[in-house]
Amino acid sequence: MHPNFDLEPAATALEAVVGAITDDQLTAPTPCTDTSVRDLLAHVIGLTEAFRQAATKEAVGRSVPPAVGPDSDLPADWRSRIPAQLKALVAAWREPSAWDGETEAGGVTAPAAVMATIALDEIVVHTWDLARAIGRQPAVDPTHLTILLEFLRDTPPEGTPGMFGPVVRVPDTAPLLDRIVGLTGRDPACGVQ
Template sequence: MHPIFDLEPAATAMAAVVGAIADEQLTAPTPCADTSVRDLLAHVIMLTEASRQAATKEAVGRSVPPAVGPETALPDDWRARIPAQLKALVEAWRDPAAWNGATEAGGVSAPAVVMATTALNETVVHSWDLALATGQRPAADPSIYRFCSNSSVTHRPKAHRACSAPSCRCPTPPELDRVIGLTGRDPAWTR
């Protein structure tokens, strides 16, 4: 199967947000309930690697649910590691074989197309989380937001909805607000 979408616009947007985060912002809260910027960066490190392994199918039968929270270590090299892992993630999902069959990430098995869509949604949403928490504006190709808003995030594997709230407060926002609202977050969240 040929790739349905390219993760590069979302990955590039996330790398830009991560690159602008200052050390003093690591303790700031994020729109992801009870999660600091530091905690979310640690999650992004695990997420990008798990999603890359889902593309290569190297973790099938061995993946485990991700740890999230203050007990999860944030490596000292996070500023270099996250962009590198995002590039590897993009390349892995560019391989047509990545889109075939079932795969696994975070202890959840699903069709590869679902895992790729989950990786895209998580990248877009966590870019938004980190951007707002650190006073930035997330940016990506609007077609990515449209794709995310048209792919039902409620159909993502349960393990990948860990920091989603139960309802959307914005019934008809622009594409990015709609994506954010579908996760249960408030698109009007402020620091």
């Protein structure tokens, strides 16, 4: 199957935000409830590898739900590891075979094309989370926003347990990124920093 989209613009945006994080910002809160920048960076390390393995299908039958929270370990090499893992993730999803059949990540099995969209959602939304935590505005590819809005459009008001909190109502006239983060249970108007 031919890839539906390229993850590189989203990965590049996340890499730029990660590169701007200073050591004194690691304890800063993020829009994710009870999650610091350090905790979210540890989650990003896990998810980038999990979704790379989903693309190669090496995770099928072996994936487990991600750990997020204050007990998450952030490796000392996170500044170089995250960009390297993002590049590997992008390369893996550029392979046409990545988009074939079913695959698995985080203990969830789904058609590969759906899993790629979930990976895109994770990257874009956590880019926003981290950018918001450090007072930056992320660059997001408009095509990715259109894909994600369609993907998240039918999110139930109570959210999706294990993935998203209750939907935050955002006007239909709001920017696409605000509407997307609202659908994932985040308030685009919140001030974290």
